[in-house]
Amino acid sequence: MLPRILALMIKEFLALLKDKRSRTVVFVPPILQLLVFGYAATFDLNRIPFAVYNEDPGPASRDLVARFAGSPNFREVAVLAHQKQISPLVDTKRVLLVLHIGPTFSRDLFGGRSAPVQVILDGRNSNTAAVLLSYVNTIMTGFNLGWQERAGGATAQARLETRAWFNPNLVSRWFIVPGIVGLLTLVVTTLVTALSVAREREQGTFDQLLVTPFRPGEILLGKALPGFIIGLFEATLIILLAVLWFQIPLRGSLLTLYAGLLCFLLSTVGMGLMISSLAVTQQQGLLGAFLFLVPCIILSGFATPIANMPDWVQQITYLDPLRYFLIILRGVFLQGTPFHLLADQFWPMALIGVVNLLLAGYLFRHRLY
Amino acid sequence: MRLRGLIHKEFYQILRDPSSIAIAFLLPVVLLLVFGYGVSLDAEHVPVALVVEQPDADTAGFTGGFEQSRYFQPVVMRDMHEAEQALMSRRVSAVVHLRADFARRLRQPGGAPVQVIVNGVDANTGRLILGYIQGVWQKWLARRALETGETLGAPVRLESRVWFNSELRSRNFLVPGLIAIIMTLIGALLTALVMAREWERGTMEALMVTPVTMREVLVGKLVPYFLLGMGGMALSVAMGVWLFGVPLRGSLWVLFGAAALFLLAALGMGLLISTVAKNQFVAGQVAIITTFLPAFILSGFIFDIGSMPPVVQWLTYLLAARYFVAMLQTIFLAGDVWSVIWPNALALAVMAAFFLGVSRRKLRKRLE
Numbered sequence: 016m017l018p019r020i021l022a023l024m025i026k027e028f029l030a031l032l033k034d035k036r037s038r039t040v041v042f043v044p045p046i047l048q049l050l051v052f053g054y055a056a057t058f059d060l061n062r063i064p065f066a067v068y069n070e071d072p073g074p075a076s077r078d079l080v081a082r083f084a085g086s087p088n089f090r091e092v093a094v095l096a097h098q099k100q101i102s103p104l105v106d107t108k109r110v111l112l113v114l115h116i117g118p119t120f121s122r123d124l125f126g127g128r129s130a131p132v133q134v135i136l137d138g139r140n141s142n143t144a145a146v147l148l149s150y151v152n153t154i155m156t157g158f159n160l161g162w163q164e165r166a167g168g169a170t171a172q173a174r175l176e177t178r179a180w181f182n183p184n185l186v187s188r189w190f191i192v193p194g195i196v197g198l199l200t201l202v203v204t205t206l207v208t209a210l211s212v213a214r215e216r217e218q219g220t221f222d223q224l225l226v227t228p229f230r231p232g233e234i235l236l237g238k239a240l241p242g243f244i245i246g247l248f249e250a251t252l253i254i255l256l257a258v259l260w261f262q263i264p265l266r267g268s269l270l271t272l273y274a275g276l277l278c279f280l281l282s283t284v285g286m287g288l289m290i291s292s293l294a295v296t297q298q299q300g301l302l303g304a305f306l307f308l309v310p311c312i313i314l315s316g317f318a319t320p321i322a323n324m325p326d327w328v329q330q331i332t333y334l335d336p337l338r339y340f341l342i343i344l345r346g347v348f349l350q351g352t353p354f355h356l357l358a359d360q361f362w363p364m365a366l367i368g369v370v371n372l373l374l375a376g377y378l379f380r381h382r383l384y
Numbered sequence: 385m386r387l388r389g390l391i392h393k394e395f396y397q398i399l400r401d402p403s404s405i406a407i408a409f410l411l412p413v414v415l416l417l418v419f420g421y422g423v424s425l426d427a428e429h430v431p432v433a434l435v436v437e438q439p440d441a442d443t444a445g446f447t448g449g450f451e452q453s454r455y456f457q458p459v460v461m462r463d464m465h466e467a468e469q470a471l472m473s474r475r476v477s478a479v480v481h482l483r484a485d486f487a488r489r490l491r492q493p494g495g496a497p498v499q500v501i502v503n504g505v506d507a508n509t510g511r512l513i514l515g516y517i518q519g520v521w522q523k524w525l526a527r528r529a530l531e532t533g534e535t536l537g538a539p540v541r542l543e544s545r546v547w548f549n550s551e552l553r554s555r556n557f558l559v560p561g562l563i564a565i566i567m568t569l570i571g572a573l574l575t576a577l578v579m580a581r582e583w584e585r586g587t588m589e590a591l592m593v594t595p596v597t598m599r600e601v602l603v604g605k606l607v608p609y610f611l612l613g614m615g616g617m618a619l620s621v622a623m624g625v626w627l628f629g630v631p632l633r634g635s636l637w638v639l640f641g642a643a644a645l646f647l648l649a650a651l652g653m654g655l656l657i658s659t660v661a662k663n664q665f666v667a668g669q670v671a672i673i674t675t676f677l678p679a680f681i682l683s684g685f686i687f688d689i690g691s692m693p694p695v696v697q698w699l700t701y702l703l704a705a706r707y708f709v710a711m712l713q714t715i716f717l718a719g720d721v722w723s724v725i726w727p728n729a730l731a732l733a734v735m736a737a738f739f740l741g742v743s744r745r746k747l748r749k750r751l752e
Contacts, residue, residue, distance in 0.1 A: 036661065040669040048673075052681050055696045058508035060688055105547055107723045108710075111690075138549030139713045141557050142425045143688050146508070148544055149515035156518070175521055176497050177514055180471065182504030190507045202677065206669050214665050297664040298577050299403045301671065305569060306411065309676060310418045318686055320509050322477075323424040349505045356473055 019229060023237025031207060031241065041206060041245065045199045049253050052195050053261050056318070058187040060146055061088055065112040066104055068095040073121020079132070079158055083114060088150050101135060111137045112147055124162065181349045192261050193344040194317045196253050197337055200276070201283055201311065204246040205304050208287030211238055212379075213300030225380065235288070235376045242284045250276055257348075266351030274354070275343035278364035282336035285371030292378040311337050336364045386596050390604030394578075398608060407573045408612040412566050412620045419562045420628050423686075425554040427512050429457040433467040433476040436460060437484040445528075446482065446498075449520040456516065471503055478502040478513050548717040556631070559624045560712035561685035563617070567643065568679040568705045570616050571650025572657070574609040576671035579658035579747075598747045602740070606651060613647045614640070624716075634715035638725065642711045645732040649704040652739025659746045679705035707731045 032038045065083065069076050084091045092110060095101065104110045115133040123130035134151055136144045182189045215221035224234060254272070257263045265272075290307055294300035314321075314328065315337035321329055332338050339360040346352035398404040434450060436443045450458040459476060461467045467479045481499035489496035500517055502510045549556045582588040591601060621639065624630045632639070654671065661667035681687060682696070683705035689697060700706045707728040714724045 034663070034666060036663075036666045037669065040666060040673060044673045048677060051696055051699060052677070055692045055700075056681050056687050057691060058511075058687065060691045063690065103723075106718060106721045108714075134544045136544060136546045138546035139557055139717050140684075140688065141546075141549050141554045142508070142686070144546050144549070145425075145512060145515075148546075149511055149518075151544070152515060152518060156522075174495055174497055175500050175518065177500040177502070177517075179502050179504030179507075179510050179514075182507055182510070185504050185507040185510050187507040190505060198677070202672065206672055210665055210668050217664075296401060296403070297668055298401060298581070301573060301577065301668040302403050302407055302411075304668075304672060305573060305676065306414065308672070309415060309569070310422075312676075312680070313419055314422050319423045319425050320427065320506055322430075323427055324422050328418075328421045345505050350472065352472070 016233065020233050020236050020240070023229070023234065024240050027211065027237060027241040030211075031245075041203065042249070045203055045249055046252065046256070049192075049195055049199060049256055050260075053188065053192050053257075056187075056191040056195070058142065058146060059185075060143060060150070062090040063088060063112060063147060064092040064110045065089050065114060066093040066095055066101070066110045067091060068098070068101060068113060068115045070118040071116050071120035073125075075121040075124045075130075075162075076116045079116065080114065082154050082158055086150070086154060105135065105137055108137065108139075111143065112151070188261065189263055189349060190345065191318075192257050192263050193348040194341055196250065196257055197279070197315070197340045197344055198312060198317060199253055200246055200250040200279065200340075201337055202308065203249050204242050204280060204283040205287045205308055207245050208238070208242040208284055209291050209304035209307075210297055210300045211242075212288065212291035212375075213294040213297045216294070217296050221379075231376045231379045234379060235372060238288055239284050239372065242287060243280050246280045246284070247276070250280075263348055265348055267347035268354070271352075271354045271357065272343070272347045274361060275340055275347070275357070275364075278361050278368070279336055279340040279343075281368030282364040282371070283368075285368040285375065286336070288375040289371040289378070292375045311335050314338065315341050317341060333363065334367070336367050339364050387600050387604055390596065390600060391607050394604055394608045398612070404574060404609075404612065407570055408616040409619060411570060411573075412616045413623070415566050415569070416559075416562060416620055416623050416627075419565075420555065420559055420623075423554075423558050423562070425508070425512075425558075427509050427516075428455055430455055430478065430513055430516070431457050431459060431476045432478045432480060432513075432517075433461050433470055434458045435462070435464055435467045435479060435481045437462070437482065438486070440487050442487040442490055443482050446486075446524055447480075449524050450480070453516065453520055455513075456520075471501065474503065476503075477509070478517065480517065555628055556717060557713055558686070559628050559630045560716040561683070561709050563620045563624060564646070564683060564705050564708040564712050565676070565679050565685060566620055567613065567617060567646060567708065568650055568675050570613050571647055572654040572671045572675040574612060575605065575651050575654030576657050576667050577664050578605055578609075579655060580661050580664045580667040581658075583662040584664055599744060602655065602744055602747060605655060606648075606740075609651055610644075610647060613651065614643065617643045617647070630716055632716055633719040635720055638720050639712075639715050642708065642715065642725070642729060642732075645729055645736060646704060646708040648736035649732050649739060652736050652743060653704070655743045656739050656746070659743050678703055682706065683709045685709050701731075704732060704735050707735075 031041065067080050069080060083089050093104060095113070101113050101115070105113060113135040115135065117131065117133070120130045120132070132155070136147055138144045179185050212221065215224065258265050286307055287304070290303035291300050294303055314332045314335050316332070317337070321332050321338065324332070343357055343360050346357055432450065434447050436447060447458065450456045461470070464481060467476070467481070470476045471479055479501040481501070486496045498521070500514070502513050504510045582591065617640070625632050657670050657674070658667050661670060679685070682700045682703055684700070685705070689700055689706070692700070711725055711728045714721050
């Protein structure tokens, strides 16, 4: 049995790797994508262009503007002299934020009255706007505290001492890069498996395979193992890059990480083969691959938290193998979560994998068109 | 006349294998439903542990703010150890700790420290939660100041106005972006395999011996899929406006003009992949790699392009989705802002011309 599976595997590897273009497609883009996405995918904002419309001649407003201009998050690109100039700047996206200080700002502050400051934000990207607003709030709070101390008034009666665990500077890259490990592993295994059976069906060679003495289980293993091995190899490469290049802390045990990776590969290879054996043409296989990949990524919590989704969508995410793997990846990388706290994440992936592999094996023989 | 024959044939092929129709109409419905409901950056009902070592009237006043806020779902705990365990196992996302001497130090100079810990694994959500907690704290300060009759706590009051999306509904900016992503997928999926299929099955050679020119072959492939793609676009816009309630402030004809340009670029890219690969397997792989993830991450749909490193920003200029996302977000939320629309439309037109031109050049009546 073993030599027969080996023969099938060799044939699969040859089919996949003998074509130079196919070889390149499987190995080069994932690495390039990790590098590009690792830098691109961040919610942190820096050097955001903003404009100042300061009607106040006093020193207090200059102090406030200096705090904005001095922050690495902001970049002053325009000084306005008139209200009418605000709208064209914001409409054309030349600035994302306008700081408007009224004419009585310094007078109010020195007179002990509360002085309003208006901030106008471009809400076309609501997340950017919310993050910007939190930066603005931080600057304002700092300004207020400084002013109160200087004015010698009563200081705030309670103050917040904030800390962020596991990611003290709240760098989004630490959150995103472990996620990309899962994302690219998913894409690579789908790439290798989703078209493999569909191609043989379209070309008619699958019928030939079925009349050989191979048992369906053997064909299944012969198709599954190459995807598994390539996935394992590339995932290792990507994990190495995440740790060595992006300097993401790896606090947990590699054993836990790889246990998760193996379960995850089982589930994605299973999914890919199931899609592939359902498809009659490669066009259908490709459609199936996208119909699986896209929701899988969107619902995994990769970019937007699962907790923000409505309840019925949260229920659907339990079918998504990437969901479990992301929890393991982020847990092991950032929190150093021990195996026993993650135990609930392993078996659903294994279950998804086994069910899909069985389905694929069944479809081999029962879907002849 | 010959062209009509080719288009006719392509339509038959579409009807015979319903997967093309599924791509144009089923894909947008499924993806918009999944995306529209699944993608939200608005954190609400965040589970937060309130550790109050000695409950009294003062601490109740402070924690009351959390109970009233729609952003939080507070869980009261008595000791810090329990809260830390809950934070570790992700049962709560943040811990607010009021020490036993809170009431006493409140009345002393310097004030009472309140310890706040957030789970920083998801940095973006972590920062939003910190912002919400600050909001609760500032409200509490203002209320205390009012009660004790002191001058207002904060000298400078922030008044923020968010234009185009005053409630900061993330769906309003995500749905237009999603339409761009979905159209990217449709465009590439529809055409990525069509040329390769003809090569692989040998029908391309049959086409070559007929009098049709290669330009006609190309146009014959383009027209049916263009119509299908525009149908998918109309469906997506209808769902976005009626199902998800996204405002459409610009005009429809600008929207569909932009979509037509984008679709030409996307179909052109698919045709180019297909023409160069000459092999469905490779063409399919290239389509998977080059469409969804780059459009998802690099188009400005969810991650801000301006904050990426310069090298990566340059790369985004190569992506048709980038221009389309900018146009859609503006047309939907801000209206017909021509200074945004013209440059992006021009870029898309250049890309469409490039992809179709190169496909035309690569497509020769020649065998290798």
